Amino acid sequence: MQKTLVTLAALAFLAGCGKENPAQEAAEDARDVAMVEKMNQAPFKPTLPIAITSEDVERYGLDKPGCVFSKGQGAAKAEDPIFIAGKDEGFMRVGTDLKRFSAKDVSADLPGGARTSYVGLASWIDIVRLPDAGTGSDGLTWPARLIVHDAQERVAFRADGTMTCRS
Secondary structure (H helix, E strand, C coil): CHHHHHHHHHHHHHHHCCCCCHHHHHHHHHHHHHHHHHHCCCCCCCCCEECCCHHHHHHHCCCCCEEEEEECCCHHHHHCCCEEECCCEEEEEECCEEEEEEECCCCCECHHHCECEEECCCEEEEEEECCCCCCCCCCCEEEEEEEEEECCCCEEEEEEEEEEEEC
C-alpha cells in the first residue's frame, strides 16, 4: 500500500513538471491559434459595384419580373441599377464581370418574386427595407439598403437607395 502511494505521488509530481502556470500557457496557446487564424484569412477587398446598363439588361435578358436596387433616392435612378433581383437569381456588375447570385429560398419574399438574400460564389447580398421618411414609397418602390458580405462575413459594400419592383 505504501509503495502504491509513493508511486502515485511520484507520478503526480512528474505530471506537474514543466507546467509552472497552466493558465498562462492556455492564454498563450489561444493567442497563437488566433494569430494563425488571422494569418489564414484573405485580405479584405471591398466590392465596388458599377451600374448595370440598359445594354446589359437587353444582352443578358435581365428585364424579367423582380426588383432593381439603385443608389440614391427617387425613380430618377431606376435606369442605372447596381443590383437586379429576380425570382431565382440576382445580378451585380463588379468591374467587367456581371456576377450571378442565387436567390436564398429561406429569405423573405419581395414583389415580383424577388428575395431579400442572394448567395454568390465568394459573397452574399442582403436587401433591407428602410423606414419611409415621407418619400412617398408604396408597395413597389421603397427606400432600401443593399449590403454585400465577403466570404469571411465582413461588409464589403453597403449603400442606401431605392428598391423598385415589378411583377
